[in-house]
Amino acid sequence: MEKQRTFVMVKPDGVQRGLVGGIINRFEKKGLKIVALKMISVSKELAERHYGVHKGKSFFKPTVKYIISSPVVAMVLEGYNAIDLVRTMMGKTNPADASSGSIRGDFGQFIGRNIVHGSDGSDTAEFEIKLWFKPEEISNYTRIDEEWLVE
Ligand code: IDP
Ligand code: MG
Secondary structure, three states, X not given: OOEEEEEEEEOHHHHHOOOHHHHHHHHHXXXXXXXXXXXXXXXXXXXXXXXXXXXXXXXXXXXXXXXXXXXXXXXXXXEEOHHHHHHHHHOOXXXXXXXXXXXXXXXXXXXXXXXXXEOOOHHHHHHHHHHHOOHHHOOOOOOOOHHHHOO
16 A cells, blocks of 8 residues: 545535534544644635636536635645545545445535545645645654554
């Protein structure tokens, strides 16, 4: 398994519904390491760049409006297979189709209020980490439980 970094965001509905701690706790308990973390009120420009691949689609404008509607909590998580692992833990895009036990499956009901974002591949992760964080906002450190996490 490859060590990776991925960009994760608790979206405005997650912040407003008091789900930030519970969501971060799931990732921490799984063994993912937080290497960057901040709350941001997102500008329209940043939201449009983040969702740039969806420009022109019917949900682009409403999604940008959603992301800028209230602060978000942005983070970089590190771990083995972190990109796919976070996607699995988030569940399918539409919470109505997401499995119970996943974040979207447990906490959401509507596709346009799906609580959490995670990068969908290594190129996307690199792009999104650079877009949301300055290099000095990312910490390189060893967690004391790392040797007990890995086989
Ligand atoms: P993902 O977040 O699971 O990667 P994408 O297909 O990349 O899903 O869509 C990005 C985001 O746009 C979704 O998380 C959701 O917030 C929003 N979105 C996608 N499709 C729809 C839709 O059909 N209606 C409303 N919002 C949507
Ligand atoms: Mg996506």
